[in-house]
Amino acid sequence: MAAKRREAGGKPAAVAWHVPEEVPVAVVYDGLDHAIMLATPADLEDFAVGFSLSERVVDHLREILSIAIRQRAQGIDLKIAIDPRRLERLKLRQARRNLTGRSGCGVCGMDNAEMFFEPLAPVAATRRALDPAAVAKAVRQLADKQPLWRRNRSVHGAAWVVNDGAVALVREDVGRHNALDKLLGALVRQGSDLQAGFVLISSRCSYEIVEKAARLGVSALVGLSAPTAFAIRKAREARFSLNCYADGAIVQF
Structure with a gap:
């Protein structure tokens, strides 16, 4: 898609921008x-x-x-x-x-x-505490694992991260719920153990993100912005580890 790029003090320059399909x-x-x-x-x-x-x-x-x-x-x-x-x-x-x-x-x-x-079934006996170093490692990898985002800066990413912080799988979509559904579907099709890692999403976490993940047996999720109050209540109800990564640290709600 044709567009114009302008920097401070500079003149507009024609650029070709890869706009995502919706x-x-x-x-x-x-x-x-x-x-x-x-x-x-x-x-x-x-x-x-x-x-x-x-x-x-x-x-x-x-x-x-x-x-x-x-x-x-x-x-x-x-x-x-x-x-x-x-x-x-x-x-x-x-x-x-x-x-x-x-x-x-x-x-x-x-x-x-x-x-x-509607109540969510518990996904664990107690809420997991994630390793901050593993989360930071995953966050550093995320952009490199998102080929669409690198081209257009317009899509959400949902990643499956194994417990040592390695990003094992990523799915992308213009919709954050769609990206998560794609990731969950891929994991189920592969027969992945959904207790052996956590989900990292590039967006905020609202309650339906918690519900979708918890219904499939995921027990922990990290968002790159803070969750909503309702998401926190749903996560606590299910003993689901809901986290936000900010300023080099993780906050568990």
Whole structure:
């Protein structure tokens, strides 16, 4: 994309900027339209798995029978076949609501306000204390592990970090929830032990980020900005280690 770069005291200079794509991705289960998310059109199989699990459409990877990606003139259809029992459960949910999500939307289309306060199952006996040195090591690696962000400075990253601080896997998207779903889906597809590391996200952490991670069994997360008060309450409810990295230190909430 053509743009102009201007520095203090200098003249504008023409530059080519790699602008990220943000396209409608329709999530369709066995012909049943479920959600339309604005997302970066990459790693969509991972997104399909992560979204299906974190939104409780299915309970296990084995209940996803197939995934097909279909390009349309104005977006993408993500066609997912699931276990018939889960499809019937989804139909009951669909009778109550429709879900249309922006790239930054994590609560669009909820049935009612009470769903915000559904308890999370504990993910650990006690909240983990992360090693500050390991977190700092991961933060230093993150930018180098985000090829899209290095090109456009416009996307979020969600990283899986093993306990010594090495970044093992990263997924990117214009939406932070989408980036996390892509990461979680990739980890589940690989059969990763979700207790053997932690998630590092390049954004703030709101309550739905905690919910998505905790539902899949992740026990710790670090954000690069502070979490919301509701996210903190949900994390404590689940004995989930919620942290913010700032000024070379980690703060556990």
